[in-house]
Amino acid sequence: MCSDNQDIKIKGRIDYIDLAKGICILLVVLSHVLDDCYSIEYPFQRLLEPIRMPFYFILSGLFFKTYDGWFSFFKKKINKILIPYWAFYLLYLIVDMVVAPHVGEWAHGWGAPLWFLMCLFMMNIGFCTMKTFIKNDWVLYFCVLLVGVVGSHTQWLPLRISPATTCLPFFAFGYWLRNNTNFLQQSYSILTLLSIWVIIGISTYLWGARCGYCSNEYGMHISALYFCGTIGTVGMLLIAKKIKQLPFVSYVGRYSLIVLVTHYMFLKTFRPLVDLLIDNIYCRVFVLYIIVVLFSALMIYPLKKLVPFLVAQTDLLK
Numbered sequence: 001m002c003s004d005n006q007d008i009k010i011k012g013r014i015d016y017i018d019l020a021k022g023i024c025i026l027l028v029v030l031s032h033v034l035d036d037c038y039s040i041e042y043p044f045q046r047l048l049e050p051i052r053m054p055f056y057f058i059l060s061g062l063f064f065k066t067y068d069g070w071f072s073f074f075k076k077k078i079n080k081i082l083i084p085y086w087a088f089y090l091l092y093l094i095v096d097m098v099v100a101p102h103v104g105e106w107a108h109g110w111g112a113p114l115w116f117l118m119c120l121f122m123m124n125i126g127f128c129t130m131k132t133f134i135k136n137d138w139v140l141y142f143c144v145l146l147v148g149v150v151g152s153h154t155q156w157l158p159l160r161i162s163p164a165t166t167c168l169p170f171f172a173f174g175y176w177l178r179n180n181t182n183f184l185q186q187s188y189s190i191l192t193l194l195s196i197w198v199i200i201g202i203s204t205y206l207w208g209a210r211c212g213y214c215s216n217e218y219g220m221h222i223s224a225l226y227f228c229g230t231i232g233t234v235g236m237l238l239i240a241k242k243i244k245q246l247p248f249v250s251y252v253g254r255y256s257l258i259v260l261v262t263h264y265m266f267l268k269t270f271r272p273l274v275d276l277l278i279d280n281i282y283c284r285v286f287v288l289y290i291i292v293v294l295f296s297a298l299m300i301y302p303l304k305k306l307v308p309f310l311v312a313q314t315d316l317l318k
Contacts, residue, residue, distance in 0.1 A: 014184065015250060017059070020240035022253025024055050026293065029263050032113075033289045037271055038281055046208030047201070047232075050220065053116070053213040054170040054229030055236060060120060061174025062184070066128065073128045077121055079315040085117040087310040088261045106272050110265040115160055115214045117260075122164035123171050137176075144172040152222045155215060162216040173230050188238055196235045203228050248297070255300045258311050262303075263296040270295075 027048060034040045067073050092111030100107035127144070134140040151157075151165025177183050207228060209219030218225055252259055267288065274288045309316040 013254065015245045016237070016240040016243070018250040018253040019243060019245055020055070020237050020253065021059070021256045022246070022249035022251070023236065023240065024052055025252060025256040025259050026249065027052055028113075029259070029267075029292055029296070030289055032264065032267060033285055033292065036112075037267065037288065038285060040281070040285065045210075047204045049211045050204060050208055050225055050228035051200075051232030051236065053211070054167065055233045056116070056120070057123060057167045057170035058174035058177070058230065058233045060124065061127070061171035061176075062178045064124075064127065064171070064175050064178075066131070070128060070132050074125065075317050076315075077124050079309070079317055080312045081117050081121040081124070083316055084257060084261060084310055084312050085114055085121065087307075089114050092265075104272075106268050108268070110268055112264050113260055115163075117257075119160035119164045119167070119213075122159055122161050123168055126164060126168060127171050127175070137179075141172055141176065144168050148226070149222055152216070152218070152225075155217065160214075163213050166216055166222075167213065169226055170229055170233075183234075183237075188241065190242075193235070193238045193242065196231065196238060200228070200232050200235045203231065251300070252293075252297055255304065255311070258300045258303055259293075259296040261311075262299045263292050266292045266295040 031048070031052065034042055065073075067076055089111055092114070095107055095110055126147075130143060130147075131140055134143060147165050148167070148169040151162055151168070154162045154165070156162065157165070203224070207220045207224035211218050211220070211225065220228070270291050271288060274284050274291070278284045278287060303311045304313045308314040
């Protein structure tokens, strides 16, 4: 057990966390290729839809720290989330308004995945603010759950506040997991892993549905959403713990923010060419997916070397 005032000491990076993040961002890219480009329903869609986004929210809560207080935390999240958001939002806005009208439809909408960063920022600030004023953790969890249920009935709040409030319980679960268990350090048996995935399979089969986290619209009851998202994240992390590391996937996971903010640009850019050259729709999916993943991965090194403060590798605000 560990308390909020006694943070887990982590030396260096945790390999399995990078691997899990890599698996998730690759699934996000695959979903965008299948769903956004070709409207193809895939076999494990009901399983993965309730898990992909909650994974990142839970992970953010898992590593939540207050630093030196609210203002210090706010500045940190501006550096790590808001600056990358605005940098790429403005870049893609210029492309949308200035370049796209002259070059074609493929240049529109490169910034579609950026909603996630604003949602994550609002979630971090919301949780930190609540924790600043609510000293008892169990009262905090109750208030977070209440905010989540109320938020699930809104779609109109600006700055992605609607999905941020709905998904705030995922963040709180990550915080609880770190501060009340030894999950990060403890190893688990294959039997435990299999048991959890049986539960995941049954629950997503019974309740799994399309989840529009961006629009804050869900095809399942909010309680089922929370259950499937939390148990699914735990299952993915346990798989990553067993594997520990896969070089390319772990590398992509370490810099998943860069893949997130760049992959839609390559998806939109290369799709017309792939559609022109390949007739079979499943071959299109495969080829486009590989191209998008590789080009997004190739963006990691130059971006983190040339503009590290725009991709959360260094702090712009000191």
